[in-house]
Amino acid sequence: MNKKILTAIVLFIVVLIVGLELALHRNLNKGPQFRTEVVGRGDIERSFVTTGTLTPVSTVDIGSQITGKIIKLHADFNDRVKKGDALAEIDPAPFKDAVEEDEANLKVAQATLGKAQVALDFAKKEYDRNLELFNKSMISAEDKENAEDTYLSAKDDVLLAQAGVRQAEAELESSRTDLANTVIRSPLDGVVLSRQVSLGQTIAARMQAPVLFQIANDVKTLMVDCDIDETDVGKVKAGQRIRFQVTAYQDDTFNGKIIQVRVAPETTQDVITYKALVEAENPEGKLLPGMTATVTVITAEARNVLRISNAALNFEPSLPKAKRTKKTETLAKKPLFNKLAPDVYIQKADGTLARVSIHAGISDNAYTEVISGDLKEGDVIITGLKSGRS
Helix, strand or coil: CCHHHHHHHHHHHHHHHHHHHHHHHHHHHHCCCEEEEECEEEEEEEEEEEEEEEEECCEEEEECCCCEEEEEECCCCCCEECCCCEEEEECCHHHHHHHHHHHHHHHHHHHHHHHHHHHHHHHHHHHHHHHHHHHCCCCCHHHHHHHHHHHHHHHHHHHHHHHHHHHHHHHHHHHHHHHHCCEEECCCCEEEEEECCCCCCEECCCCCCCEEEEEEECCCEEEEEEEEECCCHHHCCCCCEEEEEECCEEEEEEEEEEEEEEEEEEEECCEEEEEEEEEEECCCCCCCCCCEEEEEEEEEEEEEEEEEEHHHHHCCCCCCHHHCCHHHHHHHCCCCCCCCCCEEEEECCCCCEEEEEEEEEEECCCEEEEEEECCCCCCEEEEEECCCCC
């Protein structure tokens, strides 16, 4: 091989080895490389997820208090009704006949009372006249007593006739009520959820009135009946905000507010849960009773606050023993994590690290609120070590 070529190859290898050693030495002296982020402001929300079922705020079962045949239907499924609107009608003919009969009976009772009152007036006059004659010794005691007995008997007849009038009035009022009940009306503003009666069907009133219609109050407001696990129930209280989604509208998010947490436990397959009732607005009417909701319960939240990554709270500088100095040994002696006053590390403009203490607020899965401390917006904070070489 040519001597010049051999010399060139040797020189190239020497230069390559020297270059590699210099690069390695430079990388070793660089020390650890850190992941950083800039401290900023944002929202923090602590929450957990559960499921629930949409229900009306209240439902009313509408029945019939009388027996009869349905001759008209005025409402059907999904119809919106107002309080007092007619839902159905029962054949009124037999009830009209009963009213006319009771009206006639009342007139008879009133006439009987009138006769008894006339007889009482006459008996009273006779008794007063006989009493005056008796006091003058013009009639015997027996005649006076007979007049008195007639008078007292007439008083009893009036009382009996008065009772007969009251009874006839009550029967007439009952008949008129039955006649009015032939028109079945809605007791509230709402929506007809179900109709369980058909035209021509005969309704038989029993001890418990048969359900003909079920009406829910205005479905522009619904309830979400949530199951809260026993591990989470301590975080839930009335007034907390929630949001939820339903499978029918997966791109929409609906909002609500917890109005009650029930203390009675429910056990299903050894799992204990508690019911939380949520009031949810439904202005567009998209939500329907019975839908299953995936509910996010917001237990704490802070808006537009100074916040740091949770990774920064868990970072502790750690250097190889050969590279430790007195300064880095002191820096690495970070106290145990304290939720209220933890330490974090910032990177100064010259690349050195500084430990600062903060007062922490609420946390979620990503961020923690900074309530106070030596940290300000714009600081560069250490969140961990970079992997590999840079």
